[in-house]
Amino acid sequence: MITEDFVTTSVTPSESLATLSPVEVARLQDASQGGLYRLFRQCCLAVLNCGSELDSTKMVLERYKKFDIKISQKHRGLQLDLINAPASAFVDGEIIQGIREHLFSVLRDLLYIGDELDDYCHGLDEGGTITHTVFQILRHADVFRPHVKPNLVVCWGGHSIGHDEYEYTKKVGYELGLRRLNICTGCGPGAMKGPMKGAAIAHAKQRIRDARYVGISEPGIIAAESPNPIVNELLIMPDIEKRLEAFVRLGHGIVVFPGGAGTAEEILYILGVLLHEKNNELPFPLIFTGPEGSEAYFETIDRFLRKTLGDAAAKRYEIIVGDPVKVALRMEAGLRDVTAYRKATSESFHFNWQISIPLTFQQPFEPTHDNMATLNLFQDQSPCDLASNLRRALSGIVAGNVKEPGVQAIEEFGPFELCGEPDLMDPLDQLLNSFVQQRRMKLNYQEYTPCYRLTGVAGAIA
Structure with missing residues (x-):
């Protein structure tokens, strides 16, 4: 059934999760405090609401308060029944393929986090257990590329940025893509979408058919920052801390664009980790960049970091304004250092086990x-x-x-x-x-x- 704003229909998985156990279905449909229904509904609504300019979970849930999702096991396998879903997720009555894949990524991660990881890491301390949990979630989602040289660039920045800044993020993504580098972001709008969009054009020009646009979110923020349409690998981590660790373990370098409180949180996370004495010699390229006119923004950031964390923190990042080509060249050089270091230490390319993250x-x-x-x-x-x-x-x-x-x-x-x-x-x-x-x-x-x-x-x- 289709109305002007809502669609009621059923969808099935295209590749994975063809079946669920009765216990899993019960957990996802259980609306009690211990069940996953509320969280599952909220994350699925965020995926279906792709492209929305709302960044308030309350407003999203209020706008689509009649939305519901049911799970049923048919003879042919798993089926999701969508009731009063956002019409923007469909074209000519058919769900958009990328959104369909993201729905089942949500299902995959919420079930795995809840069922498979409880009491899994016997014999490890708390920090080791958390890292192993991050590793297991990423491996279960099949995001590792074990024999590929480091080429995944994490891009952080604000979801609320101006037009000039957004266009600049696309230019940086384009230059990274021309150098055959892949993109990982927080999967939302603004500076999370722009680098992927620019890289997608560059990858097409380079005839790269297996380009990666990895989006990493978490349940508390996904409804406020719905996945953008370019993400082709969506991951839902259990909380913000594991989301941040996933960026650092999976990515090989980080580019930071202008942003707000969330971006400052990410900067403090990576600098705090890099300032740990065990990471002094570890290569990890970190670049702050924005368009011409963003000098004042980075001066404020730089001044804050120097006053609070000291000059040692400033030695771990480089600020580049108005030069996308330079950003890409510096990141490419940094990734060569990462590759050489991991070869010399016989470390994996696909997961950064060496970086020490304090508890x-x-x-x-x-x-x-x-x-x-x-x-x-x-x-x-x-x-x-x-x-x-x-x-x-x-x-x-x-x-x-x-x-x-x-x-x-x-x-x-x-x-x-x-x-x-x-x-x-x-x-x-x-x-x-x-x-x-x-x-x-x-x-x-x-x-x-x-x-x-x-x-x-x-x-x-x-």
Whole structure:
């Protein structure tokens, strides 16, 4: 059944997951607190809502409140019944093939995370168990290419960026693609879509038929950042921390475009990891880049990082403005170093086992008001630990901006309180204010109301 805005139909998998057990079907249809139904429905709605400019989970769920999804086992195999699904996911009554594949990627990852990984890693410490979990999820999704030289470039950046910045991300992606490099992003719009779009054109010109556009998301954010149409390998990690670890373990280098709080969180994550003493000699190309006119943005980022983490952090990244070719050449050179290092150390090309990720970056952080208020935002700690706590602060702000539980908590209890010494809080205040002034916090907002309040710094946002 098709109406102007909604479609009710059934779809079957094209390749994998042809059958499920009765137990798996029951878990996915169980609407109780212990069931997967609510999460499964929300993630599937995000996939079907591909291309939407909404970045509020609450708004997406309200707009499609009559959407439902049912699972049935027919004699011919698995079938998903879509009820009142977004019409934009269909063409002439048929579901778009890429969206169909993404639906079953969601199904694959949610079931595997819930069923296969419980109590799996006997004999490992907590950090080793988390890394092994990330490895198992990625392997189960068949994303590894074991004998291919490092060529997967992770691109981070804001989902809410201007036209000039978006066009620049496409140009960088194009130059990377011409050099036969593949792209991995957070799978959403803006700086997550642009590099893939540019690379797709370059890959077509180079007649590359197996190009990769890997999108890595997590349940808390996928409804606010629906997968973009170019993603051809979609992964749903259990939480933001495993999502970030997946980027670092799977990717071989990172390009960071302008963004907001989420991008700052990602920067703090990778720099905090690279500042760990065990990673001092590990090659990992990290480039910050944007179009002409973005100098002030990167000056703000650079100043914040130097004031909080020190000059040692600045040695781990390079800033390139307005030069997509230079970005691609520097990344290509960096990947040659990565290849040489992994050959010399007999390390795998497809999974970065060598990088040491401290447990504080791996443990899931729940951004409650109490947890945000008690973060250690003082300088009596190592740069690595400070980066971890600053990342958690930014993660909480992202949750308060776009994630359903965080938005609800802000509505009920008011803004998160962040307290620290002025030497840290002042640069953080300046950074966040710059995001607000540049409209980088949310997509298309008319007036942004901060979900946070800083104390311990003069002129903090109230």
